Amino acid sequence: GQNIDQPTEMTATEGAIVQINCTYQTSGFNGLFWYQQHAGEAPTFLSYNVLDGLEEKGRFSSFLSRSKGYSYLLLKELQMKDSASYLCAVLDSNYQLIWGAGTKLIIKP
């Protein structure tokens, strides 16, 4: 079966760095997405990786290793507004998104 694993919850301190991991086992691979979802709001697109390596976008970076079936989202200089759930999703060989259950990130002052 297809499976996406990510930690259920993480806690970090304002101003610090946090890494949210995602491992996947899917039927084929056409890219990996990260979304941010604040409580009671719509998921919003953060990043897309299809090649191995690190993609940087401001305070957020996303890394992919296809051989290891592994990705992480790195958040730097954490702000209170970064408190949210972070969803990992893989596009499989049928171009269907397979979603993880999300990681709830709690930022403490």
Add this chain to the structure above:
Amino acid sequence: ETGVTQTPRHLVMGMTNKKSLKCEQHLGHNAMYWYKQSAKKPLELMFVYNFKEQTENNSVPSRFSPECPNSSHLFLHLHTLQPEDSALYLCASSQDPGRPTDTQYFGPGTRLTVL
């Protein structure tokens, strides 16, 4: 910012009621999606419409009935639901589901409670 709107935002209904959820996208996209989001579970894809044609129906019970009258509007008709159907129902749209870089844009969801 979101170009996808959903109404109502909250809905409480009894098991014998009939109600409808509405989604509208203002992004000029060709595809629209219904997802179910339950606490601590992955998003569950329910239905996909591409150019108004239903292309996916992931074994969803018949008490959920989708309708897509045009590329900008999507409805989910609900009848005789069960308490376990209580969840957040998310609508999304995208330009081209056949393209790897296709990004889905989500609405804020309808929080449904079935009593």
